[in-house]
Amino acid sequence: MNYFRMEPENTIYHNSSTVYRPVFFRRVNDKEKMDYLLENNKEIHIIDQIEAQLVELIRLDHPSKKLTESEQRIFIDNHIGATSLYDYGVWVYYQWLNQLIHILDEEEFIRIRTSRNIYKITPEEINLLRKKKVGVIGLSVGQSIAITMAMERICGELRLADFDTIELSNMNRLRVGVQHLGLSKTIVAARQIAELDPFIKVICYTNGVDGENIDSFFLDEGKLDILVEECDGIDMKIISRIKAKQYQIPVIMDTNDKGMLDVERFDLDPERPIFHGRLKRVDGLSVIELEQLLNQLTVQDKVEYLVDIIGFENVSDAMKLSLQYMNKTIVGWPQLASAVTLGGAMVTDITRKIFLGKFESSGRYFVDFDELIQP
Incomplete structure (x- = not known):
């Protein structure tokens, strides 16, 4: 695989033993960079569980209501608006794993990740x-x-x-x-x-x-x-x-x-x-x-x-x-x-x-x- 270069802090080094920071792709701005990576690394493993994360987010917004699957779908569509599910959130590339993983972006990710801390931590x-x-x-x-x-x-x-x-x-x-x-x-x-x-x-x-x-x-x-x-x-x-x-x-x-x-x-x-x-x-x-x-x-x-x-x-x-x-x-x-x-x-x-x-x-x-x- 060729080196895939972006900004210095976002440089991808394939199989390097010193890399520990993942690379973020927000497709609104980074579509070409992410597509280039996928084109030049046919062995990359893609993991996309963004919809399940959005379901968790919707449940947090409606904690007292048991939502049906169709209701969850409606809320998700309203939440992401005109953005496609594929483009929503952020794709994170872990060079050492050769995995590209689709997750919610920072604020929503942290909100769900820490939701089970509340109210032990407010x-x-x-x-x-x-x-x-x-x-x-x-x-x-x-x-x-x-x-x-x-x-x-x-x-x-x-x-x-x-x-x-x-x-x-x-x-x-x-x-x-x-x-x-x-x-x-x-x-x-x-x-x-x-x-x-x-x-x-x-x-x-x-x-x-x-x-x-x-x-x-x-x-x-x-x-x-x-x-x-x-x-x-x-x-x-x-x-x-x-x-x-x-x-x-x-x-x-x-x-x-x-x-x-x-x-x-x-x-x-x-x-x-x-x-x-x-x-x-x-x-x-x-x-x-x-x-x-x-x-x-x-x-x-x-x-x-x-x-x-x-x-x-x-x-x-x-x-x-x-x-x-x-x-x-x-x-x-x-x-x-x-x-x-x-x-x-x-x-x-x-x-x-x-x-x-x-x-x-x-x-x-x-x-x-x-x-x-x-x-």
Whole structure:
């Protein structure tokens, strides 16, 4: 297939491993471009369920009435007017799937997509949440969080950062398939979000976040409203908080052990120490000094930092056992799918409450199944 070029952000690259943004065709303006794509890609898979989506929309407009099929048809015809069903809404091309899918355009799509949230989330709150920007550093635990946020649609923009690729051992906790092995964790997560809701803006930092691009991650195209920190590296775990504190951005972290959730409201209390004052050894150091110090740490040093941050009393017995065998009989940080999934739920719930002004505290909270559910 030849490359199909439009505006830079809408360029189609066939079979590229780095593409994660779909291409939109609104046939009023993009008929020739879409027809060109179809003419030059005979293998494309077309999915058109626009009529079923319009039926859902009509039902939302008449919630108390049980409409017959003929009544639905009349309402749909009145709704789309002179526009043909084929031209109504938007066609979305997912290059990595080679699929062209017909959906309602943004406002109607979001209205239906969030209709089962009401009134747990009110229409006014849904509109407020659409303006929020969330940054996620670390796409192991972070993948579950980002996708849960997208499903619940508690933000309009997600910035995803991780330098790593998907390995077979990651699949004990990541919602991926064997076809994703070797692909960027950020790209795969971004694609999953785009397949769920192509109107959520996703920005990928496939080389992760470091001292050179961290300001861009926090500030470009508008300041983040919340940072979700789930990275494995102790250096960025610390430095990202220094930056969040500087920019007065709240930080949320799930440790996926004993259901521990950290909330640091640097937006409400910009003078509060990072990690609730548990890491006094780095107080007063600049970002450059921190990078120099942290780059020299041994594995044992990093474990000691983590123990200071988390607290040995807050580590489960199973995790304590695992730490003894780190780089001896095991080579990676132990994580379970159930704990990672719980983290996605907890962080999403707290983020939504912070955005809606329903949670204003900093602190450490636990949803420990071993304590809550006992034989």
